[in-house]
Amino acid sequence: MEFRQLNTFIQVAKFQSFSKAAEHLGYSQSAVTVQIRMLEKELNTRLFDRMGKKILLTSQGQEFLECANTILYDVEKAKCSMESETAELKNPLRIGTIESLCFSKLPSIIHYFREHYPKVELRIVTASPEELISQMEQNELDLIYILDTPRWTKDWIKVMEIPEDMIFVCSSHAAFVSDKEFLIAELLDKPFFLTEKDANYRQAFDQALAQKCLDLHPHLEISNTEFIIHMLEQNDGISLLPYFAVQKEVEDDRLAILHVNDIQITMYRQLLYHKSKFLTEEMKKFIYLAELDYT
Template identity: 60%
Template sequence: MEIRQLQTFVQAAQLESFSKTAEMLGYSQSAITVQMRLLETELNTRLFDRMGKRVVLTPQGREFLKSANKILYEVNKASKSMNEDRELTNPLHVGTIESLCTAKFPRILSEFHSLHPRVNLQITVDSPEKLIRMMEHNELDLIYILDTPRWDENWVKVMELAEPVVFVASAASRFAGKERLVLDDILQEPFFLTEKHANYRQALDQQLALRRQSISPVLEISDTEFIIRMLELNQGLSFLPYFAVEQDIYKHRIITLDVKDVHISMYRQIFYHKNKFCTREMEEFIRLADKRS
């Protein structure tokens, strides 16, 4: 039994596909098939059921996956301990959402690249649901999302920070300086909102639905930076995570509205899969993200 066979087995178990495993590991599909057959022969048990193009772990396969993960964890741990002073060079693939990428990632990545210039960083921007699926199929090293608190026994959560979502407008808005507004005061204003699948937009729509109310935005767009620029031109209102507008508020370009009857928070969270060995590159990204939190 070889380490590479265990690595291939774990990858195939996560992706449920020999062809995708071959593509990710740089082997031919036939080489993956041969490796798994040899492993099954050595263990004298069937590890996978072949179901069309999918391969699914048998009960024996699921049990062996636990052992394979433990072995690979100890191997990686030993390798890491021997290379603590080595320059970071392994690639790092992080998944995030658009608003976090725009507001938080430039400073994190700038410092990361300054400290570790040989690391090839790849960023994927998508919805939390898509990023979680990619993480579970080992297509990402870790994810940094904004959502309601998420948990699964197969994930390792290394950050969870509450983030208020606020109504915002231009500093020149007629609402500037007004206190104790209520939702009815602003509902008829033109709104620039993120698309309906954005989780904080969904949370707002749910609160409105409970009141039998709704907002009909003049524009829906995933680009929070574009929304902020429109607000600066005093073109309407929006509802955005505070971190996305913090710098513009500090520069007195836009303001938060004091809407007393709506309180919504989301949580910035970082996860990786429990079967994923946490590399030094992952640890360093997590450290810098926490530093910039």
């Protein structure tokens, strides 16, 4: 088993496509296919289900993905430990992101930077995607890490785009918790705790309701996702949030997923920088760590 096979496996899982992974890695599609087949043969298991043009991880593949990420993360740590003092990173790094990504995804990356690159001054700005894009274009931010519909112009370089499901969640002790599937109209009489109207997935939710000629007056509107989660845990309310933001609470049985079968919303976790921006080593490290953390 080679490190390049692990990296190829991770990229195929990320893009859910052999061709897109090959393009990203600079390989031919046949080379990617051969590497995955060799890996599956060595592990004596199937890592992907091939459903037409769609590539999905098997349960064994999902388990191996966690192992592969851990291996490459440890390799990166080992490489960093071998770096000489003269190569120590020390340039400031300005990151723009949204609230949900800030408290769900950034802490581990920030911890890594503080541990391995103590001279790097990190500046984190939280705002809406539109505000972050404006700051990136004015060179006020080095990288922006957003959750939105796919965004791109010829002036930007996108280094990551990962689909994220938006889910309806409530307290696991709420009276209306059920394994059954709901229609959204059946839940609108419940208290909703939502992000503000200018938030991207809130806009998508409002548009989905409008298409069904439905209206919703939330009990609470606030940009702070963490506050919404605390409110859900303590009250019989409902919210629409990214799964990654509530994954731990769901796994700990503090929150429960409500299965709403007539509204499905997907947003994309994206990492961007301006094409005129010099790609520093600090930016490269952040991108690498963000790409590792896409499960």
